[in-house]
Amino acid sequence: MINKVVASVDEAIKDIKSGMTLAVGGFGLCGIPENLIAALVRSDVKNLTCISNNAGVDDFGLGLLLQQRKIKKMIASYVGENAEFERQMLSGELEVELIPQGTLATRCMAAGYGMPVIYTPAGVGTEVAEGKETRRFTFHGVEKEYLMEHAFEVDFSLVKAWKGDTMGNLVFRATALNFNHVMAMAGKVTIAEVEELVEPGELDPNFIHTPGIYVSRVIQGAVYEKRIEQRTVRPATTA
Amino acid sequence: MLDKNGIAKRIAQEVKDGYYVNLGIGIPTLVANYIPDNINVVLQSENGLLGMGPFPLDGEEDADYINAGKQTITTLPGSAFFDSALSFGMIRARKVNLTILGAMEVSENGDIANWKIPGKMVKGMGGAMDLVASAESIIVAMQHVNKAGESKLLPACTLPLTGIRCVKKIVTELGVFDVLPKGGFKLVECAPGVTVEQIQQSTKGKLVV
Numbered sequence: 001m002i003n004k005v006v007a008s009v010d011e012a013i014k015d016i017k018s019g020m021t022l023a024v025g026g027f028g029l030c031g032i033p034e035n036l037i038a039a040l041v042r043s044d045v046k047n048l049t050c051i052s053n054n055a056g057v058d059d060f061g062l063g064l065l066l067q068q069r070k071i072k073k074m075i076a077s078y079v080g081e082n083a084e085f086e087r088q089m090l091s092g093e094l095e096v097e098l099i100p101q102g103t104l105a106t107r108c109m110a111a112g113y114g115m116p117v118i119y120t121p122a123g124v125g126t127e128v129a130e131g132k133e134t135r136r137f138t139f140h141g142v143e144k145e146y147l148m149e150h151a152f153e154v155d156f157s158l159v160k161a162w163k164g165d166t167m168g169n170l171v172f173r174a175t176a177l178n179f180n181h182v183m184a185m186a187g188k189v190t191i192a193e194v195e196e197l198v199e200p201g202e203l204d205p206n207f208i209h210t211p212g213i214y215v216s217r218v219i220q221g222a223v224y225e226k227r228i229e230q231r232t233v234r235p236a237t238t239a
Numbered sequence: 240m241l242d243k244n245g246i247a248k249r250i251a252q253e254v255k256d257g258y259y260v261n262l263g264i265g266i267p268t269l270v271a272n273y274i275p276d277n278i279n280v281v282l283q284s285e286n287g288l289l290g291m292g293p294f295p296l297d298g299e300e301d302a303d304y305i306n307a308g309k310q311t312i313t314t315l316p317g318s319a320f321f322d323s324a325l326s327f328g329m330i331r332a333r334k335v336n337l338t339i340l341g342a343m344e345v346s347e348n349g350d351i352a353n354w355k356i357p358g359k360m361v362k363g364m365g366g367a368m369d370l371v372a373s374a375e376s377i378i379v380a381m382q383h384v385n386k387a388g389e390s391k392l393l394p395a396c397t398l399p400l401t402g403i404r405c406v407k408k409i410v411t412e413l414g415v416f417d418v419l420p421k422g423g424f425k426l427v428e429c430a431p432g433v434t435v436e437q438i439q440q441s442t443k444g445k446l447v448v
Contacts, residue, residue: 089360105323122369126368175288227302230309231310236297
């Protein structure tokens with residue numbers, strides 16, 4: 001039986017080299033690979049290009065890599081909650097490419113589906129379209145312009161799942177699914193950390209999100225802080 | 240004149256039974272509070288949820304359950320989770336019936352600017368460009384004028400664009416406006432206590448009364 005379990009997160013990331021491109025799962029702080037990020041913080045890699053929807057907060061998530069100046073370029077859709085990010089971006093230390101969220105997700109998807117490009121209407125007529133090839137298509141009876149966007153070339157994807165088996169099959173929980181599934185599919189090498197690692201057969205094959213064929217390495221995360229970014233509750237008196 | 244909740248309440252009247260609706264951050268989020276009880280609407284959150292429920296009770300919040308504004312949320316019977324690519328797939332495929340979002344500027348041909356102010360820290364467009372490029376129906380909820388008192392309904396946007404020729408309807412504190420297919424803001428109704436003259440004075444783009 002194929003076994004993709006590695007002994008430690010540090011071993012899992014040991015062949016990630018400076019200058020490589022990583023896709024890092026999560027939306028805000030929800031579903032981020034906390035333990036793999038911690039291992040990168042401990043490592044001596046730098047000059048990374050990180051593809052991730054957001055850039056963490058100052059003291060958590062990708063913000064920890066920013067603190068260590070390990071990220072050279074950030075490709076994201078929204079980076080609002082991080083003062084160190086802002087400082088590095090304004091000083092020119094950090095290169096930032098902001099792209100529409102759906103384009104970000106679909107460029108990951110395209111990589112995992114083996115399609116070099118996709119066409120999307122997002123960004124037509126805006127600065128996102130500058131320098132990009134466009135084509136007009138009639139789709140569902142409507143003719144409009146589309147931008148050609150390339151599949152990402154991802155050296156390593158770092159994702160976090162709820163459950164995974166030793167063959168790398170992954171199941172995600174609630175909105176922590178977000179970018180994790182498509183990023184797991186996008187990596188030349190995909191490393192998945194899971195909250196619960198189980199034996200083959202324990203996950204129902206009907207309910208696998210990411211088949212293990214896409215996953216190179218799997219490891220159970222040691223601890224999960226699962227920090228909440230915007231804790232919002234309703235009063236007990238209303239429905 | 241409408242306050243923020245008044246704008247949200249007015250927009251809620253545009254939501255029809257059976258609609259799948261995406262609500263942006265700010266005033267659009269408030270629309271959920273005014274959807275009539277007698278219609279069934281499913282809220283889409285682009286981070287991967289259909290059937291967004293209310294905020295959780297204190298102590299019941301779960302880090303894995305958030306909305307696109309990163310707030311803790313709950314689900315409802317019939318909710319579904321999905322990944323980010325699928326989320327924007329259903330948006331591009333026009334399965335989401337209505338998108339409600341805020342704006343900094345709207346032009347009389349329906350262009351929208353809502354993500355970037357040159358010279359200020361740019362946070363990013365998030366999913367806004369995808370939503371406006373594909374949504375069948377887009378309603379903008381915004382204040383009629385900016386903090387400097389200048390009209391946000393313009394002949395042409397001055398800020399970097401989020402999308403082109405996409406806004407169909409605008410609700411501000413002063414009234415409700417349809418963006419005409421050939422250009423121009425058609426005054427549909429004045430907010431309570433607001434005169435046509437007031438609206439004319441506050442609208443720089445072509446106003447059709």
